[in-house]
Amino acid sequence: MATxxxxxxxxxxxxxxxxxxxxxxESVDVVRGLxxxxxxxxHTRDYFGVAANPVDLATASAGLFMTRxxxxxxxxxxxxxxxxxxxxxxxxxxxGELSRFLLTRGVWLIVLEAVVMRCLAYQFxxxxxxxxxxxxxxxxxxxxxxxxxxxxPVAAVTAIGIALIAGHNLFDGVTWTNPLWTLLHGRTLxxxxxxxxxxxxxxxVPWIGVTAVGYGLGRVYEWDAERRRRFLVRTGIALTxxxxxxxxxxxxxxxxxxAPQRTAAFTVLSFMNTSKYPPSxxxxxxxxxxxxxxxxxxxxxxxxxxxPALTIGKVPLFYYALHFALIHLFAVVVCYLKYGTAHWMFxxxxxxxxxxTTPPGWGFGLPGVYLAWALVVLTMYPLCRWxxxxxxxxxxxxxxxx
Numbered sequence: 213m214a215t216x217x218x219x220x221x222x223x224x225x226x227x228x229x230x231x232x233x234x235x236x237x238e239s240v241d242v243v244r245g246l247x248x249x250x251x252x253x254x255h256t257r258d259y260f261g262v263a264a265n266p267v268d269l270a271t272a273s274a275g276l277f278m279t280r281x282x283x284x285x286x287x288x289x290x291x292x293x294x295x296x297x298x299x300x301x302x303x304x305x306x307x308g309e310l311s312r313f314l315l316t317r318g319v320w321l322i323v324l325e326a327v328v329m330r331c332l333a334y335q336f337x338x339x340x341x342x343x344x345x346x347x348x349x350x351x352x353x354x355x356x357x358x359x360x361x362x363x364x365p366v367a368a369v370t371a372i373g374i375a376l377i378a379g380h381n382l383f384d385g386v387t388w389t390n391p392l393w394t395l396l397h398g399r400t401l402x403x404x405x406x407x408x409x410x411x412x413x414x415x416x417v418p419w420i421g422v423t424a425v426g427y428g429l430g431r432v433y434e435w436d437a438e439r440r441r442r443f444l445v446r447t448g449i450a451l452t453x454x455x456x457x458x459x460x461x462x463x464x465x466x467x468x469x470x471a472p473q474r475t476a477a478f479t480v481l482s483f484m485n486t487s488k489y490p491p492s493x494x495x496x497x498x499x500x501x502x503x504x505x506x507x508x509x510x511x512x513x514x515x516x517x518x519x520p521a522l523t524i525g526k527v528p529l530f531y532y533a534l535h536f537a538l539i540h541l542f543a544v545v546v547c548y549l550k551y552g553t554a555h556w557m558f559x560x561x562x563x564x565x566x567x568x569t570t571p572p573g574w575g576f577g578l579p580g581v582y583l584a585w586a587l588v589v590l591t592m593y594p595l596c597r598w599x600x601x602x603x604x605x606x607x608x609x610x611x612x613x614x
């Protein structure tokens with residue numbers, strides 16, 4: 213396991229009568245917390261921003277593009293650290309126990325995504341005409357797959373993950389309409405009838421690969437501090453350089469090519485504008501390389517300024533589920549204050565009206581979006597602090613599922 217400086221207080225320090233405390237690697241929690249905070253920015257923009265494509269360089273401003281681009285780090289880091297957390301839990305679980313936990317938690321996440329979140333957070337209705345399968349859906353299947361992979365040697369799991377990440381772009385030209393292919397690699401409609409639409413936003417293959425690689429990363433936290441930090445720096449730099457070189461070549465690794473734009477600044481933005489759906493090799497190199505460098509930066513301890521991120525990082529699923537509902541609730545309040553009614557916020561009859569129907573004239577500029585984001589995060593922090601304390605004090609099995 214990691215050195216004591218990188219860990220939260222251990223169970224050995226607790227009185228014999230107290231519940232055993234979970235061993236946690238602080239740097240992992242800090243980075244996870246940071247990306248959860250940034251993630252809320254993108255979701256706040258979805259509900260409060262002016263309807264616009266933030267990565268269309270013909271229409272988007274540089275500020276809007278960068279507001280979207282910085283949130284690209286969130287999903288890859290979250291999937292990576294999910295795998296890392298699974299490996300670290302081997303300290304207190306047998307392989308069989310870990311496999312069962314990953315399987316049951318994956319099944320729970322499918323229910324949470326497809327039923328609870330879509331009704332009580334994303335859309336605020338029980339109208340199942342439109343369903344988007346997004347991050348928790350993919351995370352669920354990544355965990356279910358990992359529940360099988362954990363029975364293999366760690367090196368084999370890591371190799372499978374690397375192969376999925378590096379090789380999935382070989383199939384970019386495949387246009388099968390088979391539902392299984394849609395789930396694994398496509399980003400398209402899984403079901404399209406007059407009554408129901410199901411759209412796959414997060415195809416599974418690359419995300420399963422990222423989680424598998426994260427599982428291999430967990431072994432690094434058993435090394436001594438000097439060796440671990442050297443690995444994080446060297447690998448982070450190598451991945452980042454690989455992105456720069458492959459992107460400059462403009463060949464394999466992303467279906468979207470960069471091209472000269474009207475200004476040098478927008479040419480740089482084109483260079484950075486890689487594909488997230490599904491995440492291309494270049495998208496993952498661009499995000500995971502700096503993520504490893506960030507893990508190294510906080511490996512020696514958590515700066516005081518980042519203590520709130522540490523708290524949020526200990527309860528990521530709680531934060532994820534609640535922050536979506538909170539953003540939507542804030543949007544309902546603002547809509548009612550602005551229009552005297554908020555019925556649009558409960559209506560999502562078609563794909564163009566997801567996750568709510570846009571009221572006429574709805575949307576705020578970036579200053580308004582950032583203000584709403586700050587309000588969301590500030591509201592979430594004490595709730596996360598309370599729940600993190602609850603998880604520390606109690607060992608109820610259900611707490612490990614939220």
